[in-house]
Structures are given as C-alpha cells and as structure tokens.
Amino acid sequence: MNNKIQEKLGQSVLLLQSWALGFLTKINPTLEQWRNQLSATETAEAGQNKSSAPVKKLAANLLEKVVPVTQKWQADLSALPPATEPLLPPQVQQELGVAWQFVQTQLLPKVVSFSQTVVDFLDPKLHQFYTWLGQRSMQIKPLANFQASPLKARIVTAFLSIDRLIQSAAGAGLKPIVAKRSATYTILIALILFILFKPSGHRVAVAQKPTVAVNPPLTGKSVIPPDRILVTDIQNQVAKVSRLFGEGLIQSVQANFRLGKLVVLVTDDWYQLSPFQQDQLMANLLEQSVSLGFKKLLLADTHQSLIARNPDVGIKMVVLQRQPR
Secondary structure (H helix, E strand, O other), rough: OOOOHHHHHHHHHHHHHHHHHHHHHHHHHHHHHHHHHHHHHHHHHHOOOOHHHHHHHEEEHHHHHHHHHHHHHHHHHHHHOOOOOOOOHHHHHHHHHHHHHHHHHHHHHHHHHHHHHHHHHHHHHHHHHHHHHHHHHOOOOOHOOOOOOOHHHHHHHHHHHHHHHHHHOOOOOOOOHHOHHHHHHHHHHHHHHHHOOOOOOOOOOOOOOOOOOOOOOOOOOOOOOOOOHHHHHHHHHHHHHHHHHHOOEEEEEEEEOOOOOEEEEHHHHHOOOOOHHHHHHHHHHHHHHHHHOEEEEEEEEEOOOOOEEEOOOOOOOEEEEOOOO
C-alpha cells in the first residue's frame, strides 16, 4: 500500500469524524426537543382516549431509544483526538487501506448491484400499496386523525429534510437506488426498527412446579427421577383403577422414587371383596405401577399389615392376606 492511499484514508477518516460530529451536534437538540414535546403531549392527553395516541406513543418510544444513542455517539466523537493528530498508527492505517481497497473494488459493487435488484423489485409494489393506502386514508379512522394532527406536519418536515440530505450525499452509484423512495425508506425504517426493538436473546427463567416425594430413602440407587411423577398424579391414577371395585377402597399412596417402590394402603373394604375381585384389583394396580415406572408394588391395610406384593417370578400379584385377622 503506497503512501498516497494511506494519506487519503487518513483524510477520509478525519473528514468523516468531523462531519459526523457536526451532524450530531445539530440534530441532537432537535431530537431532544421532539422527545420532550411528545412526552408532554402524551401526559396532557392521558385518559382522553384519542385515536392518535398510539401513533404519538410509538414516536415517543422511538425517540426515547434514539436520543440516548445519538447523544452517546456525540460524546464519543467529542472525546476523540483533535483532527490535527493522527488517529491510527501507520500499520493499522495500512491494514485498513488494504481492507478499504477490497471493499471499494470487490465488495461494494456487488452490494450495490444486489441492492439495486431488490429495490427495483420492491419499489413498484410498495408505491402501489402506499398510493392505495393514501386514497383510503380518510376512510380509516386512525389514519384520518393522523392526517389532521400537527404531528403529521412535523414528521413530513423531518422526512423531507432527511430525504434532501440523503439525496445530496448519495454518490453516482447510489442515486438510482435512493431515487426509488418507496422501497429505500421502507427498508431503512424496517432495519432501524429491528435494531432498536430486536429481542435481547436472554431467556426468562420459568419457575417449575415443585415435586412432591413421600418417604425419601436414605440409601439405594436412583431408579425414577423425583421430578418425573407427582405423587398426586399417582394417587389419582390408582384411585381411578380401584374405583371399579368401590369408592373409598384406597386410603393413601406412598411412593419411594429412589428405590422405585409404590406402597398402596387400602381400607377394610378390601376384605369385603371376593377373591376374584381382589385378584383383578391386584392385576390392575400392578399394570398401573409398571406403566408409571415402579419396580415394586406393595399393598398394606390400615393396620400396616402387608397383604399383597408384586411377584418375584411371573406376572401375577402374590396375595398374602384375603381375610382380616
């Protein structure tokens, strides 16, 4: 990279710094004034239920985000070294010169060509849509109120000023693009809104429902995760299975998740069932406990006497007590 390109790059950086600082110095007071006026108007019209309120609120929220950003930019640029001092070391200037040459000769032409294609495609459709919307604006109440509000005149004035600035600053390669205002400004506004209101990416932690476990054991290998099944759900399912044999048959359910053991306490109504009904109830409860992930099923009466258990071999429950002692 020769000295001429380095010198030109340094001059461009200094010129850009000076232009940006001057632009921000002029526009920041205006933005601040608009923000204060909109905030005051919003406060004064609070509770009046005006249809123009949503538009004003959107503009106020937009300025609330834009003004601090532009003020920070102005402060950062003001803190940079004076234009008479070199901003970058020679090595950095050289590397930036190489990058800038690549941007000018290879990247920028492709970007301009792609942008021209997109704008040529979108502009006729957007222009037709805005024309249709303008013709029907008086039929849509929010738009009609906006047309009659002083806010419209301020927005139009600001837009025309920005448009003149963009049209005058655009080079020969960009003039065909910015001349198609419908597509150009729609894309710019969409990009600005996306940058200002894009999601932060931080996930909100959701409190999970706590798990209820009964009789936590002191030892044993974990078989069922404690957060997998709620005891209340198990009680409801066991009660549903036993309801075919009479209400009030199941007194309570105790679950030991770590050992995979389910203990069902039955009332004395157990002894009122026939042997066939007892066997059928045992089969249903065993099937339900297996589907819930338990390895062991025990039945006990109100006196804590074991009356049935799951089989060591086979698929039929072992009934230890059919009649009261």
